[in-house]
Amino acid sequence: MVLQDRAKATREAIVAGAAVVFEEHGYGNASLTQVSEAARVTKGALYFHFQSKEDLAKAVIEEQHRIVMAHSEAILGGNQPGLTTMILMCRAFGLQLIHEPVVKAGIRLTFEAATFGQPVRGPYEDWIAAMERLTTQGKNERQIRSSIDPAALARYIVASFTGVQMVSDVLTGRTDVMQRIEEMWALLLPGLMHEDFHEEPSALSRLISTGESRLKRAALL
Amino acid sequence: MVLQDRAKATREAIVAGAAVVFEEHGYGNASLTQVSEAARVTKGALYFHFQSKEDLAKAVIEEQHRIVMAHSEAILGGNQPGLTTMILMCRAFGLQLIHEPVVKAGIRLTFEAATFGQPVRGPYEDWIAAMERLTTQGKNERQIRSSIDPAALARYIVASFTGVQMVSDVLTGRTDVMQRIEEMWALLLPGLMHEDFHEEPSALSRLISTGESRLKRAALL
Numbered sequence: 001m002v003l004q005d006r007a008k009a010t011r012e013a014i015v016a017g018a019a020v021v022f023e024e025h026g027y028g029n030a031s032l033t034q035v036s037e038a039a040r041v042t043k044g045a046l047y048f049h050f051q052s053k054e055d056l057a058k059a060v061i062e063e064q065h066r067i068v069m070a071h072s073e074a075i076l077g078g079n080q081p082g083l084t085t086m087i088l089m090c091r092a093f094g095l096q097l098i099h100e101p102v103v104k105a106g107i108r109l110t111f112e113a114a115t116f117g118q119p120v121r122g123p124y125e126d127w128i129a130a131m132e133r134l135t136t137q138g139k140n141e142r143q144i145r146s147s148i149d150p151a152a153l154a155r156y157i158v159a160s161f162t163g164v165q166m167v168s169d170v171l172t173g174r175t176d177v178m179q180r181i182e183e184m185w186a187l188l189l190p191g192l193m194h195e196d197f198h199e200e201p202s203a204l205s206r207l208i209s210t211g212e213s214r215l216k217r218a219a220l221l
Numbered sequence: 222m223v224l225q226d227r228a229k230a231t232r233e234a235i236v237a238g239a240a241v242v243f244e245e246h247g248y249g250n251a252s253l254t255q256v257s258e259a260a261r262v263t264k265g266a267l268y269f270h271f272q273s274k275e276d277l278a279k280a281v282i283e284e285q286h287r288i289v290m291a292h293s294e295a296i297l298g299g300n301q302p303g304l305t306t307m308i309l310m311c312r313a314f315g316l317q318l319i320h321e322p323v324v325k326a327g328i329r330l331t332f333e334a335a336t337f338g339q340p341v342r343g344p345y346e347d348w349i350a351a352m353e354r355l356t357t358q359g360k361n362e363r364q365i366r367s368s369i370d371p372a373a374l375a376r377y378i379v380a381s382f383t384g385v386q387m388v389s390d391v392l393t394g395r396t397d398v399m400q401r402i403e404e405m406w407a408l409l410l411p412g413l414m415h416e417d418f419h420e421e422p423s424a425l426s427r428l429i430s431t432g433e434s435r436l437k438r439a440a441l442l
Binding site: 028111112119120121124125148152153155156158159160161162163164166167168169170171180183184186187188189190191192 | 340380384387390401404407409412
């Protein structure tokens with residue numbers, strides 16, 4: 001490896017190690033010693049890349065947001081209708097909250113930042129903007145009712161998704177998060193769907209648990 | 222005042238002072254010295270009532286939950302239909318999040334407890350149980366569609382309300398929280414309302430901003 005590649009690999013190992021430590025202990029209780037042990041790097045290497053625990057937490061939040069946005073862009077690249085894409089994005093985020101340590105840690109740190117009085121607004125704003133564009137698209141495609149205000153729906157989807165995964169975390173350690181996201185869409189869709197869009201709401205909300213395969217088989221995508 | 226009354230008044234002053242300190246500084250940064258100053262009691266009196274910062278935080282969360290539940294019971298006592306009562310309970314909680322220091326602090330501490338790995342489940346469970354009973358009532362009254370599962374709707378209303386007020390706090394310091402709660406209901410109602418219930422969804426969701434007076438005048442309650 002050339003020197004630049006090695007530095008990049010070390011930085012990535014530190015962020016991954018920090019994610020594991022923050023996810024387990026939270027921001028307040030995490031120590032840089034724990035991070036250097038989890039990442040298998042020396043404290044010198046750690047301090048070369050990050051000045052403080054705050055720097056590390058910011059890097060984990062940025063990496064989490066990058067992962068979520070990369071998955072979202074891959075879904076957007078599928079060129080599916082707007083409403084379908086919104087549901088698939090929520091599905092992908094839900095799965096990352098279960099399987100990706102950096103995403104779990106980033107969400108925990110984002111909540112902690114809010115409670116420590118330094119709210120992290122960017123990820124919410126980016127996600128709301130994406131949902132607003134998709135709502136407008138879904139209205140043009142006659143999937144979503146013309147009476148729906150895209151800005152209001154986008155803010156509500158993001159806020160409501162945030163609450164659903166958070167309450168699932170408090171009550172069940174997120175073991176029921178996919179079921180709760182599916183229930184969210186099952187409850188919302190009958191009030192959102194355009195009169196000309198004749199899919200069953202429950203078939204659309206089941207995208208959360210079944211993914212794209214079923215609708216693809218039915219040639220609905 | 223007899224001794225018991227004085228002790229009770231001191232305890233109440235301490236809880237009120239702790240709420241102000243926790244709401245401003247968060248659990249991690251709050252100190253017992255700040256609480257004794259805010260409550261205008263000696264540290265001796267403080268330690269007589271509370272052994273630790275954790276004890277104090279628990280007392281604030283309990284008092285917050287008591288206030289929210291007392292308001293909810295007053296609304297329940299109005300014997301209005303189930304769905305109407307659910308909307309009015311969300312309205313009351315939203316107003317308390319703006320105006321009641323103990324409620325603001327209690328919610329902040331509840332979120333902090335979740336991020337510190339000691340989740341506070343009781344308030345969520347109590348509120349979900351109340352919403353479930355009201356959904357069943359609303360179904361019997363033909364305000365709510367027969368296809369709605371009361372347990373699923375109750376969990377979703379509580380989770381979604383939690384997210385709405387939290388994201389409003391992050392993005393606007395809760396200045397838009399009542400508008401966001403109204404939007405939540407405006408988006409949900411068309412999919413929830415029974416076919417035989419001919420109120421306009423927007424008239425019902427406007428209960429959030431206008432309270433009961435308008436519907437009372439229209440003799441709908």
